[in-house]
Amino acid sequence: MKKYLLWISAGAFLAGCAGPQEKGEFKIDGQFKNLPLGPVVLEELTLDNVKVVDSTNVKDASGKFTLKGMVPEQGLYRMRFQNGKFVLLALDAGDMKVDGDMDKLEDVKVTGSEPTAELQQFMSDISKQSIALTEEMRKLDSLHGTMPDSVFQPQLVGLQKKEKDFENSFFDMAVKTKNPANAVFAISQVRNGEEIIAHKQVIAGLTTRFPKNVLVKSMTDKIAELEKSKQRGGDAAGGEEPAAVKIGQSAPDFTLPDPSGKMISLSSLRGKYVLVDFWASWCGPCREENPNVVKAYHQYKGKNFTILGVSLDKTKDKWLQAIQQDGLTWSHVSDLKFWDSAVVPLYGINSIPTNFLLDPQGKVIASNLRGPALEAKLKEVIK
Numbered sequence: 001m002k003k004y005l006l007w008i009s010a011g012a013f014l015a016g017c018a019g020p021q022e023k024g025e026f027k028i029d030g031q032f033k034n035l036p037l038g039p040v041v042l043e044e045l046t047l048d049n050v051k052v053v054d055s056t057n058v059k060d061a062s063g064k065f066t067l068k069g070m071v072p073e074q075g076l077y078r079m080r081f082q083n084g085k086f087v088l089l090a091l092d093a094g095d096m097k098v099d100g101d102m103d104k105l106e107d108v109k110v111t112g113s114e115p116t117a118e119l120q121q122f123m124s125d126i127s128k129q130s131i132a133l134t135e136e137m138r139k140l141d142s143l144h145g146t147m148p149d150s151v152f153q154p155q156l157v158g159l160q161k162k163e164k165d166f167e168n169s170f171f172d173m174a175v176k177t178k179n180p181a182n183a184v185f186a187i188s189q190v191r192n193g194e195e196i197i198a199h200k201q202v203i204a205g206l207t208t209r210f211p212k213n214v215l216v217k218s219m220t221d222k223i224a225e226l227e228k229s230k231q232r233g234g235d236a237a238g239g240e241e242p243a244a245v246k247i248g249q250s251a252p253d254f255t256l257p258d259p260s261g262k263m264i265s266l267s268s269l270r271g272k273y274v275l276v277d278f279w280a281s282w283c284g285p286c287r288e289e290n291p292n293v294v295k296a297y298h299q300y301k302g303k304n305f306t307i308l309g310v311s312l313d314k315t316k317d318k319w320l321q322a323i324q325q326d327g328l329t330w331s332h333v334s335d336l337k338f339w340d341s342a343v344v345p346l347y348g349i350n351s352i353p354t355n356f357l358l359d360p361q362g363k364v365i366a367s368n369l370r371g372p373a374l375e376a377k378l379k380e381v382i383k
Helices: 114-143 149-176 180-188 193-198 200-209 214-237 284-300 316-325 343-347 372-381
Strands: 024-033 038-045 050-058 064-071 075-080 086-091 094-101 109-111 255-257 263-265 273-279 305-311 331-333 354-358 364-367
Touching (some): 086 180, 149 200, 193 214, 273 284, 284 305
Parallel strands (some): 273 305, 305 331
Antiparallel strands (some): 094 109, 273 354, 354 364
C-alpha cells in the first residue's frame, strides 16, 4: 500500500470545543547564543509543502532577530537557521519570544505562546522516551541468544508493551491538547497507517473540536483517502501488504539517475556503511528529519559511512531546491515518478521518511532510524 505519509516528515490540557484559530499579525523576537551569522527563515509546514513566510539576517554576535507577518489561523511553522538546525512553532497571532542556545535547542524557552511551549515540551518528552526505548532495544537485542527463551521472551513482551504505550502517547496528545497544530503534529508522528485508521474516534474528535482549521481538515482528508486506498488494495490483492526488506537481508540493488543524469547503482557503494534514505521535497517529516541526518553525516562521513538519498519527487527543480536548502551534500538519485518509482515496490515503501542502514557487505542492519536513534546506531556499529 502507498501513501501512508500524513504529515505536513519529532498534553496537559483538556480540549475545548474549538481551539485557538486567531487570525492576525504575529511577531517573533528571538535571541540565541552561538547563533551563526546569516539568514533565519520562517517556514509554514503543511501536508504537501514547505512555504517561506518571512526571513531576516543575523549580522552580529548578539544573536537577536525579529520575524513578522500575518497568520490566517494556528498552524505549524519552523524557524530554520543557517546551520540547518530549526525550532518548531505552533504559531498564532500575537507576540512571542524564543530564547535558547544553538547547542541546546532541546532547552528552548518560549514565552507568549502557550501552544508553542506545549509543542516544545511534547517534543522533549518523546525524544527522551525514544532514546530510552532505543537503548533498551539495543541491550535486549545484544542479549538475544545468550539467555533461555523463558527469560528473554517476558522481557521482549515487556518492551513491546512499552513501544505500544509510546505510540499511544501520540494519540493521547491529540485528544488532550486544545491546540489544533499540536494535534496534527502528534498524529503525524505515527508511522503505522493501520494504527491511525484504528483510532477513528480520535480523528473524528479533531474534526468536531477544530472544524475550521485547514491543517486539521487536510490531515483528516488524507486519512480518509488512506483508508479508501487500503480498502481498494485489500479488495484487489487479498489485503496483503508488500513484503518489506528485512534486517539481515541483502538490500535489493537498483540504479537511478542523479541530478546530472548520471546513473548510480546502490551496489557501487559496497565497502561502506550506507544509509539508504527515502524522502521527498514535499514531505514535511522528511524535511524535519533532514537536520538530524545532516548532523550524522558530518560526524561519520570520514569513518567509512555515506548516504544515498532516494527521492520520491515529481519535479526536478523542487528536488534540487530542497537538497540545497537542507544542506544535503551526499549522493542523490530519483526517477521523479513519485509513488510510481521503481524503488517503492522493491523496498515495500509505504511511507516516508524511511531509511535502511547497510553494512559494508550490503546487508540491512537497521531501518527507520530517526532522530537520536540514527546517531546511536552509527556510534554502535562504526568504530
